[in-house]
Amino acid sequence: MTDAWRVVLISDFNVASLGGLLENDDAPPRVEVTVAPFGDVGATLLDPAHPALAGGPDAAVVWTRPEGVIPSFGDVLAGRDTALARVERVLDDVDAFAARLVAFAARVPRVLVPTWVVPTHVRGLGTIDLRPGGVARTLLAMNHRLLQRLDDTAAIVTLDAQRWVATVGAAAHDARAWYMGKIPFAADVFREAARDCKAALAAGAGHSRKLIVVDLDDTLWGGLVGEVGWEALALGGHDPIGEAFADVQRTLQALRRRGILLAIASKNEEAVALEALQRHPEMILRPDDFAAWRIDWGDKAANVAAIARELNLGLDAVVFIDDSPAERARVREALPQVLVPEWPEQKLLRVAALQSLRCFDSVAVSAEDRARGDLYAAEHRRTEARTAVTSVEDWQRSLGLHVTVTPLRRPDLKRIVQLLNKTNQMNLRTRRTTETELAAWADGGGRRLWALRARDRFGDAGLVGVVSAERIDAEMRIADFVLSCRVFGREIERVMVHTVVEHARAEGTATVVAEYLPTPRNLPTLEFWRRSGFDEESTASPAGPATRVAFRWAAARPYPAPEFIAIEHAAD
Numbered sequence: 001m002t003d004a005w006r007v008v009l010i011s012d013f014n015v016a017s018l019g020g021l022l023e024n025d026d027a028p029p030r031v032e033v034t035v036a037p038f039g040d041v042g043a044t045l046l047d048p049a050h051p052a053l054a055g056g057p058d059a060a061v062v063w064t065r066p067e068g069v070i071p072s073f074g075d076v077l078a079g080r081d082t083a084l085a086r087v088e089r090v091l092d093d094v095d096a097f098a099a100r101l102v103a104f105a106a107r108v109p110r111v112l113v114p115t116w117v118v119p120t121h122v123r124g125l126g127t128i129d130l131r132p133g134g135v136a137r138t139l140l141a142m143n144h145r146l147l148q149r150l151d152d153t154a155a156i157v158t159l160d161a162q163r164w165v166a167t168v169g170a171a172a173h174d175a176r177a178w179y180m181g182k183i184p185f186a187a188d189v190f191r192e193a194a195r196d197c198k199a200a201l202a203a204g205a206g207h208s209r210k211l212i213v214v215d216l217d218d219t220l221w222g223g224l225v226g227e228v229g230w231e232a233l234a235l236g237g238h239d240p241i242g243e244a245f246a247d248v249q250r251t252l253q254a255l256r257r258r259g260i261l262l263a264i265a266s267k268n269e270e271a272v273a274l275e276a277l278q279r280h281p282e283m284i285l286r287p288d289d290f291a292a293w294r295i296d297w298g299d300k301a302a303n304v305a306a307i308a309r310e311l312n313l314g315l316d317a318v319v320f321i322d323d324s325p326a327e328r329a330r331v332r333e334a335l336p337q338v339l340v341p342e343w344p345e346q347k348l349l350r351v352a353a354l355q356s357l358r359c360f361d362s363v364a365v366s367a368e369d370r371a372r373g374d375l376y377a378a379e380h381r382r383t384e385a386r387t388a389v390t391s392v393e394d395w396q397r398s399l400g401l402h403v404t405v406t407p408l409r410r411p412d413l414k415r416i417v418q419l420l421n422k423t424n425q426m427n428l429r430t431r432r433t434t435e436t437e438l439a440a441w442a443d444g445g446g447r448r449l450w451a452l453r454a455r456d457r458f459g460d461a462g463l464v465g466v467v468s469a470e471r472i473d474a475e476m477r478i479a480d481f482v483l484s485c486r487v488f489g490r491e492i493e494r495v496m497v498h499t500v501v502e503h504a505r506a507e508g509t510a511t512v513v514a515e516y517l518p519t520p521r522n523l524p525t526l527e528f529w530r531r532s533g534f535d536e537e538s539t540a541s542p543a544g545p546a547t548r549v550a551f552r553w554a555a556a557r558p559y560p561a562p563e564f565i566a567i568e569h570a571a572d
Contacts, residue, residue: 004030005201008057008108010044011036012068014182018061021194029205031198038182041069045104059110059204061197062101063161065184066116066142069097076138077122087138091145098149105155109434110204110363112197113150114161115143119173119184154414154435157200157363164192199358205432206422209260209339209359211291211313212252213304215322216266216273220285221245222347225276226268236282240348247351249284256289259369260360261311261376264293265303265320291376300327301334311376312485314424314521319359368415368462375461375486396490397564399456403495406570408442408449415463416451419482424521426488426528428481428514441479446471449480450499454487461487467496469503469512476504476555478514481525491562493528498567501559512553533559 007022009015019033036044036052041064044050067074072090105111116139124135131137150156165172168188177183185193202208217224222234222241236246256262262285266273273295277287292310294303300322308315315337322328323343332340344353362369406412413435421432433441442449452465464484469476478500483493504512514534516526526549530536534551553559561567 004032005058005205006034006055007031007059007061007201008034008036008044008052010041010052010060010062011038012041012064013038013184015061015063017183017187017190018063018193018197021190022197025194025198027198027202028207029201031201039068042100045100048107053107057108059112059201060104060108061112061114062104063114063193064116066118066139070094070142073138073142076133076135077118077124087133087141090138090142094142094145095149098146101150101156102153105153106436109155109437110201111156112159112200113146113156114159114164114193115146117161117165119175120165120170121173121175154364154417157204159193159196159200161193164189164196167192195358199361200363202359203362204421206424207316208362208422209319210317210422211261211263211308211311212255212319212321213263213265213307214252214320215300215324215327216264216268216276216295218323218347219321219343220249221276221280221283226272230272230276230280233276233280235280242282244348244351246282246284248354251351251354253284253289255360256373257370258360258362258365259372261291261313261373262289263291263307263311264295265300265307265322266293266295267297267300268295270295289373291373299330301331304331304335304338312425312488316521319357321354364414364418369418372486375459392489393564396562399458399490400566401454401456401490401492401564402566402568403492404453404568404570405495405499406451406453407572408439408451410439412451412463413439416449416466419463419466419484420480423482423484424519425485425524426481426483426493427519427522428478428525428529429517430519430522431480442468444470447479448503450496452492452496452499454490454492465492465496467500469500471507471509474510476500476507476509476512478512481514488524491565494532494560494562495565495567497532498559498561499569501553501555504555505558509555512555512559514551516549516551518549 009019015038016035019035022031023033025031034052034057041062044052067077070090070093072086072093075086076090101111101113118135118139122135123129125131128134129136147158150158168186171186172189173184174186214220222245223232225233234242234245236242252262274287277283277285292307294307304318304320305315308318315335318338320328320331320338320340321343328340328343331338339359341353341357344350417433417435417438424430441447447468447470449466449468451463454461454464464487466480466482467478468480470479481496483496501512514529516529518526529551532551534553537550537552539548
């Protein structure tokens with residue numbers, strides 16, 4: 001993947017406005033747009049050599065009008081045939097179009113497909129348009145069938161175009177723009193579309209935010225708990241303000257269930273604040289819902305940075321929410337990588353502000369994502385256990401860590417790709433890929449990929465690591481070396497190295513090589529390899545001042561696995 005995503009726009013209408021918005025948006029990832037000739041959707045999807053696809057795009061947006069690609073829907077719009085048999089023919093046409101999209105997605109790493117809409121002035125059968133044969137009823141069935149047919153294709157992300165239209169309202173369509181320029185939507189619809197497309201691309205590139213750090217007083221509840229006591233806080237009940245704060249907590253809890261971590265940075269007495277979280281009967285979020293907290297009278301910027309370090313997350317993974325303009329300005333100035341959204345002074349508007357954030361969007365939600373909050377709660381208990389022993393080694397032994405090493409299996413592919421695409425710190429080469437691409441790579445000769453799962457006496461951490469290797473002549477080269485930040489420091493990294501070295505020895509390979517490709521965020525990877533015992537070699541890059549860093553191990557020597565970790569190798 002280059003620094004800028006190469007995105008092709010494929011449509012049956014004039015979509016140049018969307019291209020301009022995507023290219024002029026400074027938020028990562030940067031985008032370079034190619035616009036395919038509109039009205040040429042079928043040929044563009046079917047022809048691998050189409051000029052619009054020259055060079056191999058990184059992503060495509062396929063945005064169509066339903067009557068433009070489903071001819072039988074035009075009969076429904078024209079009122080020529082509203083019989084149920086016509087609806088069945090429409091759905092058959094939807095199936096055929098979905099099949100073309102799936103085939104196209106096998107050649108393009110990410111395909112964004114907005115759902116179908118019709119102009120707001122189209123009323124079909126009028127007040128009975130939601131009955132069988134109506135335009136609205138047929139369109140609902142078409143979108144439902146399209147989603148069903150595309151659900152199992154990981155490279156395709158469907159986007160809700162109806163929400164874009166609803167956000168803009170009655171002005172979403174301009175008939176004059178259609179007749180004069182074949183532009184079916186108003187500029188504000190294209191702006192909404194661009195925001196969602198960029199959010200989807202950012203999620204695919206691993207730019208999604210992973211942690212929300214929230215204030216407490218007048219942010220999570222109404223009132224100052226240190227002054228009024230937890231019993232008098234505005235939260236829940238039949239009070240509009242209390243209901244709004246309860247809904248803020250419900251929204252945060254829903255984000256946690258999607259895998260977003262929660263933490264607290266509050267100027268308060270810790271015991272008083274925790275008592276409120278534990279005892280208030282209307283409290284939605286409890287202490288176990290938070291992965292970390294800093295509740296004291298210190299500088300909030302310093303506390304936000306400390307929380308990120310504790311959770312092994314970069315600052316660019318953090319969102320800070322606080323009702324105080326002064327605190328927001330302090331964090332924004334001191335920690336520019338942290339996203340600090342403006343927060344409405346009107347308390348009743350804050351739920352909408354929170355729900356409108358796109359920075360948490362992802363292209364998939366795995367079982368590990370849904371369990372992440374509980375996994376970090378278990379990690380908090382591990383940290384407490386660490387204070388009860390005298391050394392790191394004693395703590396590691398006390399965990400009873402068990403690691404299972406499994407060869408690549410189809411059910412694990414989604415989680416493995418997610419780990420490759422989202423992990424930044426412990427990532428040797430920062431290879432971003434899709435499920436299709438990774439499966440094809442792993443099928444190549446001389447290649448192996450292993451997934452690592454970890455559990456200990458505090459719980460099951462799930463699939464936390466990926467390591468892959470490729471034999472090239474007499475060398476076994478490590479292609480991927482990725483470990484979730486939540487299990488840093490437990491020597492699982494050495495299990496990964498041990499796995500590759502043992503494979504190299506079995507294959508009769510002379511040398512194991514790990515080449516480190518630096519990024520702004522993967523310095524912990526370099527630090528690990530410099531402690532690994534491998535021989536380091538550095539050579540200046542012929543293209544400039546950058547230095548190539550490689551680590552070598554003679555495969556004749558076994559690489560010791562940590563003796564306090566129980567390792568299980570699952571059969572191929």
